[in-house]
Amino acid sequence: MTDLSPQLLLYIGTAAGLFAIGLYGFIVGPQTLRRILALNIIGAGIFMLMVVLAYRGLADGAADPVLQALILTGLVVAVSATAFALALLARLKQARPGQYRPEQEPGP
Amino acid sequence: MSLLLFDATLCLLLLVLALASILSRQLVHGVILYIAFGLMMALAWARLATPDLALAEAAIGAGLTGALCFSALARQQLHLPVVLSWPQRLWPAVFVLLMLGGVLAALLQLPPTASPLVDVAQAELINSGVSHPVTAVLLNFRSWDTLLELVVLLLALLGALQVAPAAKATTSWPLSLSWSRLLAPMVILLAGYLLWAGASQPGGAFQAGALLAAGAVVLRLNHQLNWLRWSNFWIRLLIVSGVSAFVLAALLAMLLTTDNTDVIWLRWPPQLAGGFILLVELFATLAIALTLTLLVVGEPAAAEQAQQNSGGEAHD
Amino acid sequence: MMVLLLVLPLVGALLMLLWPKIAPLLTLLTATICSLAALQLLLQVSEQGSQQILLAGWPSGLAISLEANSLSCLLILLTTVLQLLVALYAFATYRRDKLGTGFWPLSSLLQLGLTSLWLSRDLFNLYVCLELLGLVAVALVSLSGDKAIKPALNYLLLSLFGSLCYLLGVAMLYGAYGVLDISALALQWQTNILSTAALLLMTLGLMLKAALWPLHGWLPAAHGAAPAPVSALLSALVVKGPLFILCLLWLQLASAPQAVAIAPLFTGCGLAALLLGGVSALRTPFAKNMVAYSTVAQLGYAMLALGLLLRFNQPLFAAALWLFVLAHALAKAACFLAIGEITATLGGKRLNTLKGASQTMPLAMFAFAVAGGSLIGLPPSGGFLAKWALLQGLWLQGDQLLWLLAIVLATLLSAAYVFRVVVLAFDRADPVAPDFAPRILPQWLALLPALAVWAMALYSEPLLRLLKQEGL
Numbered sequence: 072m073t074d075l076s077p078q079l080l081l082y083i084g085t086a087a088g089l090f091a092i093g094l095y096g097f098i099v100g101p102q103t104l105r106r107i108l109a110l111n112i113i114g115a116g117i118f119m120l121m122v123v124l125a126y127r128g129l130a131d132g133a134a135d136p137v138l139q140a141l142i143l144t145g146l147v148v149a150v151s152a153t154a155f156a157l158a159l160l161a162r163l164k165q166a167r168p169g170q171y172r173p174e175q176e177p178g179p
Numbered sequence: 180m181s182l183l184l185f186d187a188t189l190c191l192l193l194l195v196l197a198l199a200s201i202l203s204r205q206l207v208h209g210v211i212l213y214i215a216f217g218l219m220m221a222l223a224w225a226r227l228a229t230p231d232l233a234l235a236e237a238a239i240g241a242g243l244t245g246a247l248c249f250s251a252l253a254r255q256q257l258h259l260p261v262v263l264s265w266p267q268r269l270w271p272a273v274f275v276l277l278m279l280g281g282v283l284a285a286l287l288q289l290p291p292t293a294s295p296l297v298d299v300a301q302a303e304l305i306n307s308g309v310s311h312p313v314t315a316v317l318l319n320f321r322s323w324d325t326l327l328e329l330v331v332l333l334l335a336l337l338g339a340l341q342v343a344p345a346a347k348a349t350t351s352w353p354l355s356l357s358w359s360r361l362l363a364p365m366v367i368l369l370a371g372y373l374l375w376a377g378a379s380q381p382g383g384a385f386q387a388g389a390l391l392a393a394g395a396v397v398l399r400l401n402h403q404l405n406w407l408r409w410s411n412f413w414i415r416l417l418i419v420s421g422v423s424a425f426v427l428a429a430l431l432a433m434l435l436t437t438d439n440t441d442v443i444w445l446r447w448p449p450q451l452a453g454g455f456i457l458l459v460e461l462f463a464t465l466a467i468a469l470t471l472t473l474l475v476v477g478e479p480a481a482a483e484q485a486q487q488n489s490g491g492e493a494h495d
Numbered sequence: 496m497m498v499l500l501l502v503l504p505l506v507g508a509l510l511m512l513l514w515p516k517i518a519p520l521l522t523l524l525t526a527t528i529c530s531l532a533a534l535q536l537l538l539q540v541s542e543q544g545s546q547q548i549l550l551a552g553w554p555s556g557l558a559i560s561l562e563a564n565s566l567s568c569l570l571i572l573l574t575t576v577l578q579l580l581v582a583l584y585a586f587a588t589y590r591r592d593k594l595g596t597g598f599w600p601l602s603s604l605l606q607l608g609l610t611s612l613w614l615s616r617d618l619f620n621l622y623v624c625l626e627l628l629g630l631v632a633v634a635l636v637s638l639s640g641d642k643a644i645k646p647a648l649n650y651l652l653l654s655l656f657g658s659l660c661y662l663l664g665v666a667m668l669y670g671a672y673g674v675l676d677i678s679a680l681a682l683q684w685q686t687n688i689l690s691t692a693a694l695l696l697m698t699l700g701l702m703l704k705a706a707l708w709p710l711h712g713w714l715p716a717a718h719g720a721a722p723a724p725v726s727a728l729l730s731a732l733v734v735k736g737p738l739f740i741l742c743l744l745w746l747q748l749a750s751a752p753q754a755v756a757i758a759p760l761f762t763g764c765g766l767a768a769l770l771l772g773g774v775s776a777l778r779t780p781f782a783k784n785m786v787a788y789s790t791v792a793q794l795g796y797a798m799l800a801l802g803l804l805l806r807f808n809q810p811l812f813a814a815a816l817w818l819f820v821l822a823h824a825l826a827k828a829a830c831f832l833a834i835g836e837i838t839a840t841l842g843g844k845r846l847n848t849l850k851g852a853s854q855t856m857p858l859a860m861f862a863f864a865v866a867g868g869s870l871i872g873l874p875p876s877g878g879f880l881a882k883w884a885l886l887q888g889l890w891l892q893g894d895q896l897l898w899l900l901a902i903v904l905a906t907l908l909s910a911a912y913v914f915r916v917v918v919l920a921f922d923r924a925d926p927v928a929p930d931f932a933p934r935i936l937p938q939w940l941a942l943l944p945a946l947a948v949w950a951m952a953l954y955s956e957p958l959l960r961l962l963k964q965e966g967l
Contacts (some may be wrong), residue, residue, distance in 0.1 A: 143313070147328050150244060151334070157251040158338065320557050330505070
């Protein structure tokens with residue numbers, strides 16, 4: 072059914088699992104910071120899939136440089152977006168400091 | 180076989196850490212577990228023969244994101260843990276499992292062979308001006324992506340500064356102050372090495388920039404480097420220089436192109452490619468370091484600046 | 496020429512960051528030059544055929560490829576012209592509306608992101624463009640200050656999630672075929688679970704980012720909270736970016752069975768968007784939210800046309816799709832600028848602030864009514880052209896009575912929400928008094944795109960021909 076070696080399968084499965092865990096965290100929340108962490112976990116899962124894809128078929132030494140460059144770009148983009156999201160979150164907290172207690176949104 | 184066992188342990192650990200980080204009651208625990216997860220991820224990537232990425236993930240995924248999350252945590256009040264009811268957990272879980280099934284079924288069909296682009300990239304490597312293939316892709320083959328990525332980073336800073344709440348002044352600890360002063364020259368040296376090594380080995384602009392930023396953040400948290408702020412014109416110039424050096428280099432390269440070939444955007448002249456790439460990387464590193472520093476610590480509070488300006492002379 | 500269109504906004508934005516004082520003038524300057532360049536490029540391309548660049552001069556596959564076909568050029572022209580217009584509006588009102596200095600560099604970066612998106616034909620480069628676009632859009636929304644932070648954060652999180660779904664799809668496709676270039680990928684395309692799953696994931700992400708029903712929840716709050724010039728840019732242009740990529744994927748990559756299988760999803764969501772979006776627009780008490788809900792509804796037409804195009808493969812639907820995009824962009828820019836100007840002058844966010852506006856601010860009200868005419872699809876506006884192409888296509892397929900009925904219903908709904916405003920505005924018995932004397936120039940600027948969308952009818956022949964050929 073599949074031509075992948077057990078080791079590759081293991082890592083690909085983990086990457087998909089991380090995507091699923093992150094997805095669950097993103098939907099359920101409930102705190103915004105937790106959802107941002109969940110997004111980062113989704114990202115980590117996807118980047119891990121790309122790393123495994125770069126690693127597969129490794130015959131002449133180096134992993135796929137194109138994919139590695141894509142991952143580096145993706146990492147920077149992800150951290151930029153995270154930083155911006157956290158800045159927005161900090162501002163949100165400051166905008167209404169008094170009334171703010173646990174962050175409870177009615178359902179996903 | 181033992182290698183497979185190692186892989187299995189690593190994968191299991193990754194999954195458990197991620198799950199725990201999502202499900203932990205306290206947000207603080209979630210963030211700490213996430214940092215541990217990032218470090219494990221870096222280990223996994225080193226295992227998968229991608230040391231460049233392992234370096235970057237350790238610096239960004241674990242270090243930088245962790246630092247950002249902690250500074251966000253510090254700004255908000257402690258949370259009471261929120262307890263969700265079963266239906267609130269069940270339906271998302273069902274949806275996620277369905278999605279996971281679909282994705283896994285699709286991923287099983289992936290072929291085990293590498294992309295044909297690997298050979299093309301290897302064949303063109305000698306024309307790229309650098310000997311490290313990842314750097315060649317980043318700054319020559321797909322330099323447009325990298326340019327846009329630097330713009331995205333700059334943009335995140337613009338957005339963050341625009342919404343930044345006023346910072347609270349904090350006091351620093353004498354021991355950490357002297358320690359950070361000791362640390363700074365070493366950090367600069369290491370970053371310079373990483374940047375230089377990037378041309379032939381793992382390393383490069385982003386890793387070096389992240390390291391520099393780490394040093395600068397430590398100093399800034401100890402109230403040093405107060406000139407390091409967006410309202411300072413020279414800092415702004417340096418931050419913008421990452422993108423503008425890239426653009427200027429590309430324009431210069433267009434001018435230098437000899438007449439018998441077509442003028443193409445972002446093509447470095449073959450003999451000078453190495454120099455161009457080093458130039459672009461140097462400015463990118465500085466810009467990345469400053470951008471990340473400002474992203475983590477934000478602008479210094481106005482009161483703190485005034486206090487530093489008056490108090491700094493008395494101390495010395 | 497393509498490079499000029501990409502470099503100029505970038506250099507402009509960098510200069511604006513260094514010297515914020517000259518930013519407004521610089522924005523006007525770059526937008527003017529870019530508009531002229533875009534026009535020139537469109538003329539060139541329509542004469543000599545589409546142009547391709549392999550960036551940095553590497554062989555195809557390794558390099559990122561850009562392509563300027565007539566559709567891309569048309570969209571670039573639309574982007575630059577609207578950018579110029581909105582910059583003029585912002586220039587005329589920024590002191591009064593306390594628009595932050597951040598607006599100018601951000602709007603230039605928005606232009607960069609959109610232009611590179613229209614040109615790019617590389618899956619990963621498109622991802623970077625998408626992220627750039629998403630971050631700029633959120634930063635622009637957050638210019639409004641405290642009230643906009645929550646919608647902006649929500650928008651950012653969903654937009655990031657959408658990009659990640661898209662990225663997972665890209666990773667899967669690269670894993671399977673080892674190329675990122677869309678035309679190269681199309682040559683090797685196979686119909687299997689892997690490619691279908693990748694397409695579906697990317698579709699999910701893009702639909703979320705384009706606010707296509709049922710994933711539109713974030714849009715009204717975000718577009719409603721943003722400053723008026725920003726809402727105009729977001730509604731007119733930003734949501735079209737992901738839509739463009741969606742069309743690129745399904746029209747160029749997907750095989751015929753995949754396209755036919757997905758068509759009901761698009762048509763169904765399109766119809767639901769038209770009907771439910773229209774109802775929401777009719778019910779909301781806030782003026783800007785009404786216009787934002789109308790965007791959700793109008794995007795339904797584009798989705799409907801895409802679904803029908805995939806189902807029947809009839810070039811008329813392609814023309815209808817892009818005519819809707821063009822007409823909606825112009826009309827919506829006019830609506831947001833007009834409503835923004837009226838609510839700023841009369842001081843209030845609710846619809847009943849508009850009471851008697853035809854007396855106090857006749858020009859802005861006229862702009863809204865004219866643009867509304869195109870949203871409804873009154874002849875001979877751009878909206879009518881698009882709807883006519885759609886109906887003609889359906890007619891040629893024959894026996895599509897149900898579709899006709901749905902379209903008539905949607906038209907009635909859009910007429911209802913436009914007339915709701917117009918009726919309020921003509922209620923001259925007790926008009927809301929303006930906070931200060933209405934200004935003429937911003938109202939004229941709101942009127943310009945509204946007139947342009949009616950002028951589209953004059954160019955209906957070349958537009959139809961061009962879009963039928965190159966609707967991707």
